[in-house]
Amino acid sequence: xxxxxxxxxxxxxxxxxxxxxxxxxxxxxxxxxxxxxxxxxxxxxxxxxxxxxxxxxxxxxxxxxxxxxxxxxxxxxxxxxxxxxxxxxxxxxxxxxxxxxxxxxxxxxxxxxxxxxxxxxxxxxxxxxxxxxxxxxxxxxxxxxxxxxxxxxxxxxxxxxxxxxxxxxxxxxxxxxxxxxxxxxxxxxxxxxxxxxxxxxxxxxxxxxxxxxxxxxxxxx
Numbered sequence: 001x002x003x004x005x006x007x008x009x010x011x012x013x014x015x016x017x018x019x020x021x022x023x024x025x026x027x028x029x030x031x032x033x034x035x036x037x038x039x040x041x042x043x044x045x046x047x048x049x050x051x052x053x054x055x056x057x058x059x060x061x062x063x064x065x066x067x068x069x070x071x072x073x074x075x076x077x078x079x080x081x082x083x084x085x086x087x088x089x090x091x092x093x094x095x096x097x098x099x100x101x102x103x104x105x106x107x108x109x110x111x112x113x114x115x116x117x118x119x120x121x122x123x124x125x126x127x128x129x130x131x132x133x134x135x136x137x138x139x140x141x142x143x144x145x146x147x148x149x150x151x152x153x154x155x156x157x158x159x160x161x162x163x164x165x166x167x168x169x170x171x172x173x174x175x176x177x178x179x180x181x182x183x184x185x186x187x188x189x190x191x192x193x194x195x196x197x198x199x200x201x202x203x204x205x206x207x208x209x210x211x212x213x214x215x216x217x218x219x220x221x
Contacts, residue, residue: 002028007071015189055098067107067200076126107143107200114150145199150211151186191218
């Protein structure tokens, strides 16, 4: 399986990358990043690309792919809906439409969020935008899976880029370890990575993959 990964410098993306490089059935990993990460592996190709709304210059590297693991995301705190939509919906769809044109049978796995509003009509701004993104991705790809994790515990050396998140994880690590044991509440970054690979390989129970399904998929090797 040949995959493309967006967001390898983030906590979720780091976990996905580790599992992809460790999985013998994943033959090639194309990681699209804004800045070099320093990661190196025989089956990893890291592409530094500045404009995440235009993939024309790197299309040659985005062909012959079986799956996309889209792990980019920002917090909506303090953002206006128009701005949040631009960096969430518009950015995701720019990549998705390019990949759909180049790889029509691609499996697209998108990291969404618990509480996403599929109706697009709710009061929560971020949930509406995520819902719109999910809905349009399922229209583009037959194999589109929206991962809606709750708490994600960093494993295997994964660290957040955000200082306050790193501090919080350190302080709350014992609690976080307990949360990840609860199937409907938490999971581990390694489990999320394995679950994405499993969904790309064999599908998932539904387009919206909640935390329990993530844990079940990620338990399989």
